Amino acid sequence: MSRQVLTITLNPALDHTISLPSLNVGRVNVALEAAQTPGGKGVNVASCLADWGVPVMASGLLGRDNAGPFVSLFEHKGIADRFLRLPGNTRTNIKLVAQDTLDTTDINLPGVEMADSALPQLIEQLQHLVEDGQIVVLAGSLPPALQQDGYLPLLRELATLGAEVVLDTSGEALAQVLAQHEVLPVMIKPNRHELEDWVGRALPTLADVATEARALNQRGIATVVVSLGGDGALLSTRQDGCWLASPLAITPVSTVGAGDALVAGLVAARHAGQSWPQALKLGTAFAAAKLQRLGPHLPPRAEVKALLEQVQLQAL
Structure with a gap:
């Protein structure tokens, strides 16, 4: 498939990642290092796709006053910039990474203020960008002004x-989509906690997760991928069955963006015409590769391929 993948990020952010020896709440913490990178789930997906050589466009809603880091990223990676510019600043997200536990604490600010005309403009833009059969990734949270209709x-x-359509969101935004049957995405990718939130109960075992993923297949979602952190990732489809990809033995630099890399790998494989089980393997390799990088970047292609060869799939 030669046509470009399109990612849409309605609530992008500048991610300010601060690495700490440990996080001591209510006390002064001395950072080891800090980095600021353009982010938002769709931006991260586009960045990883570009690193793999997949042609990609990035659209959404971006504050024009601090768009420079995003523009630099898009130009450096050859990502076609289709973002609509809005007055004001894109939000900043603060991510505190504790090196002793590898836990990440997120402090997410609300999105940029937007005029009523912004969403109609974006919808009109789609009419010029999207072709039949094109992969479109909708990813991330929603700015306050768009939360009613999601x-x-x-x-x-x-x-x-x-x-x-590949949808990667959570909370009320995901619930709004799953509450109707008129327009469902081809694939969703919740993590275990996000799936538990939607189901309304804990899913402690792999069998529990698989049951709920299969139930979503029956609701009309053709493919469900659930990221399980240290337990790997589960894929359930109506055609290819249910599969588990075991995690790779990686010492992470940061877990930030690993789920976005998983989505990028899934999309890259499908863009290349591969099956969903093959896509799960590539997605798992992307996620493992991303664990070794700060920011929305993959290591060189040879390193990703070496990880891909290590991924083991188990039919469930």
Whole structure:
């Protein structure tokens, strides 16, 4: 498939990642290092896709006053910049990474203020960007002004255009989509905690997760991928069955963005015409590779391929 993948990020952020020896709440903490990178789930997916050589466009809503880091990233990686510019600043997210536990504490600020005309402009843009059968990734949270209708207006337009939609969101934004059957994405990728939130109960075992993923297949979601952290990732599809990819033995620099890298690997494989089980393997390799990097970047292709050869799949 030669056409470009399109990622859409409605609530991008500048990610300010601060590495600490340990996080001591209520006390002065001395940082080891800090880095600021353009982020937002769709931006991260686009960045990893570009690193792998997949042609990609990035769209969404971006504050024009601090767009410079995003523009630099897109130019450096050859990502086609299709973001709509809004007055003001894109939000900043603060990520505190504790090296002793490898836990990440996120402090996410609300999104940029937006005019009522922003969403109609974005929907109109899709009519010029999207072709039948094109992969479109909708990823991340929603700015306050869009939370009432969530992703549904975009899903309706993308359904009309014949797009294959991958949705990676959580909370109320995910619940809004799953509460209806009119316009469902081809794939969703919750993590275990996000799936538990939607189901309304704990899912402590792999069998519990698989049961709920299969139930989502029956609701009309053709492919469900659940990231399980240290337990790997589970794939459930109506056609290819249910599979588990075991995690690789990686010492992470940071877990920030690993789920986005997983999505990028899944999309890269599908863009290349590979099966869903093959896509799960590549997604797992992308996620493992990303664990060794700060920011939305993959290591050189040879390193990712070496990780890919180590990924083991188990049919469930």
